[in-house]
Structure formats: structure tokens, C-alpha cells
Amino acid sequence: MTRGEQLYEGKAKIIYATDDDDYRILYFKDDATAFDGAKKGTIVAKGIINNQVSCRIFTMLAENGIPTHLVKKLSEREVLVKNVAIMPVEVVVRNIIAGSLAKRMGRPEGEKLPFPIVEYYYKNDDLHDPMINRDHVLAFGLASEAQIDQARELALKINSILQPFFADRDIILVDYKLEFGDFHGQLLLADEICPDTCRLWDAESLEKMDKDRFRRDLGKVEEAYVEVCRRVCDQ
């Protein structure tokens, strides 16, 4: 499969055409942004690490029955994926109170939730990805009833696979964001799952091992990404 023209450049990835419209190539960049691009920076080798981590996780999820867009890893920074029509809804799953949930509910970070919470956000940078509910998704035609219900079901199944996967590697899966897309009538897990899109805490020290180190200027960003990659990919 040869890389064709650049179709779209996002904040962390570039999407390229291939000679078959059913497939796309994703290129992972080192660029890092936060707060809708208001904070910009570079995390050295982030693209290589995120591609490696995400491919490992997507492959493991596929082996456990989750349909994904992943076809194969092509190079350090490139992956071949199915050309899904991305649903404009980000699905966030939370196991522990942190981030915007801590702020919204006025609670400290770190408290375990009684059950995983699934939230929806409208994928729209100009509006700062507002939180929405299932009714908004349906009323505004962002997804069909079948799609949003399947996305929620898949998100909870993914959570039941990912939590023990990370726990085995001494990592607490605090929360994370998923994206889904339609491919010829089938809903597939798409985008990426990596330290950019998850909150990952060391199980012993509770030290943050994810993009919060960049968002909150905590230092040792690259070291944290490398350590997540080591624990996820070397085991």
C-alpha cells in the first residue's frame, strides 16, 4: 500500500490517502497541544511511542473481540487503518475522579468511582468539545441510536479489558478517551489509545505517566511516555 496525498493534518497526526479509498495511513507527530491548542509544544519521540503503544493496545483489544480500524503498523510513525467515517462524539470512560470531572463535581482527584462513568463530548474545537448526553447525540444527528448504544457497550467492554491489562503492568487506568467510526455499516474503534488520550498513574507512587505531565508542566514528560511504552510493549 503506497502513501498518497495528505488529506488532513490534525494536532497529533496526519492522515494520508492510499491507492485504495477503503484505507488510510496515519502518521504520528511529536507535536503536543493542550487546552484546544492554546498550549503548544513538542514531546520528543512521542509519535513513535504513541504509535507503538496504540498498536499494541489495539491488537490486544482485537484479540479480545473488539472491532478496530487497525490493519497493520507500517513503520515507526505510520499505521495502515480502515477509512472509517469518524463519529463526531468523543467517548470518555472514567474509573477514578480526575481532570474535568474533579473540577465539575468539586471533588479531589484520586477517589475511585463506584462504577465506570461513560461521558460524551461533541468533537468540535471551535466549541471546545462541550460535554453532551445521549439525547443531544440523537437530536443533533451526531450518531444513530444503534451507533451510540454500541459505542457505549464497546467502551465498557474495552474498559473491562484495559483495566486488568494496565493493572498487570502496575498502572492505574484513571480515565481515557475513545473514538469510533463507521466502516461499511460496522462500528469500529478508531483513532489511538496512548499516553496522550489516557490518564495513567503508577500503581505504587501514583505518579502521573501521561499527557497531564505536559498539560500541568510537571516535567519528565518524555521519561513518562518511554516508561509507559516499556511496560505496555515489553510485556
Ligand code: TMP
Ligand atoms: P478530562 O478530564 O479533561 O475531561 O479528560 C478525560 C480524558 O480524556 C483524559 O484521559 C484525557 C482525555 N482527553 C483527550 O484524549 N483529548 C482531549 O482533548 C481531552 C480534553 C481529554
